[in-house]
Amino acid sequence: MSTPFFGRLSTISTHLSSNPHLATGKMSSSAGPAPWREPFSHHLTHLRPPIFTLATLHPVPSHTSITVLPRARTCVFRGFWGTLPPNERNPAVLNPPLFSSDLLTFTTDARMSKTSDILDTAGPDSQTVSGGPSGGGGPVEAVFWVDETKTQWRVRGKAWVLGPGIDGEGEGERKVREVVGERMRRVKEWEGDDDWSWEREVEGHFGNLSPVMRGSFKGPEPGAEVDYHQGKRLGERVDDLRDEEARGNFRVVVVVPEEVDRVDLREDVRPRRWLYTHRGKEGEREGAKYAGGKVEGEWEVVELWP
Numbered sequence: 001m002s003t004p005f006f007g008r009l010s011t012i013s014t015h016l017s018s019n020p021h022l023a024t025g026k027m028s029s030s031a032g033p034a035p036w037r038e039p040f041s042h043h044l045t046h047l048r049p050p051i052f053t054l055a056t057l058h059p060v061p062s063h064t065s066i067t068v069l070p071r072a073r074t075c076v077f078r079g080f081w082g083t084l085p086p087n088e089r090n091p092a093v094l095n096p097p098l099f100s101s102d103l104l105t106f107t108t109d110a111r112m113s114k115t116s117d118i119l120d121t122a123g124p125d126s127q128t129v130s131g132g133p134s135g136g137g138g139p140v141e142a143v144f145w146v147d148e149t150k151t152q153w154r155v156r157g158k159a160w161v162l163g164p165g166i167d168g169e170g171e172g173e174r175k176v177r178e179v180v181g182e183r184m185r186r187v188k189e190w191e192g193d194d195d196w197s198w199e200r201e202v203e204g205h206f207g208n209l210s211p212v213m214r215g216s217f218k219g220p221e222p223g224a225e226v227d228y229h230q231g232k233r234l235g236e237r238v239d240d241l242r243d244e245e246a247r248g249n250f251r252v253v254v255v256v257p258e259e260v261d262r263v264d265l266r267e268d269v270r271p272r273r274w275l276y277t278h279r280g281k282e283g284e285r286e287g288a289k290y291a292g293g294k295v296e297g298e299w300e301v302v303e304l305w306p
Helices: 037-044 113-120 171-181 198-207 211-218 244-249 280-286
Strands: 051-059 068-076 099-101 104-109 135-146 151-162 184-186 250-264 272-278 294-296 299-304
Touching: 037 135, 037 151, 037 250, 051 113, 068 104, 068 113, 104 113, 104 198, 113 135, 113 151, 113 250, 135 171, 135 250, 151 171, 171 250, 198 250, 211 244, 244 250
Parallel strands: none
Antiparallel strands: 051 068, 051 135, 099 184, 104 250, 135 151, 151 250, 250 272, 272 299, 294 299
């Protein structure tokens, strides 16, 4: 997978750097929504719940001839980063609606293998940071099948893990904010009393879960033998959004798309397929690279044979 935007990290703007919570990479305030976002979002209204298959690479011991193995599992889409799905039962204090993005999110447990897959499989070009609660850059593919529209969506890119202390100044936290922030859009002008923070956004995701789902983050270690954690149990409720053990294991994962592959099978005699590739500012300057391709904002779209 190409990574056209990861080498273009720019200087933090004066306004954003004045607020430590908003200190990120360049905010793409001039870029509109990706051309695939509206149809993708509409199709997801047919999925209840909005589940997808997440594929990662899983490292294997170095003494074997194969270095990685594929791993896939079912996850729940938790909305686009910066725009939490509304939930009247969420007790968290939410961020003001200042930003939006085309970045997919899901939640996971730090003890699950997909978290380590994301942290441990990033190549050297990803400038990954791991070893702490936040970091990442590992390649992933998220696959959605929407039966009502007979459409398959495959979102390819790199995933970044956001954990406790994401507002901090550790190397991992700064890298995540830089990479994710570069692909965020401002949708509301700054107002002096507004206070947007990364930590608050993560806590908002935690609050969007049910109390029993929050409790799962302090349950037995996923994948461990049943006899190993006899002192822990499933089904515990967590109402305190600052529960130390649960929040210590809770992670939000943000997928930064590089390619989106859309296949429409509604017409048997004429199935169609489109590939959307993130080109960034270079796309606007250089034009399309694919035969028949068209640049729309920071994305190039081309129709392919299915």
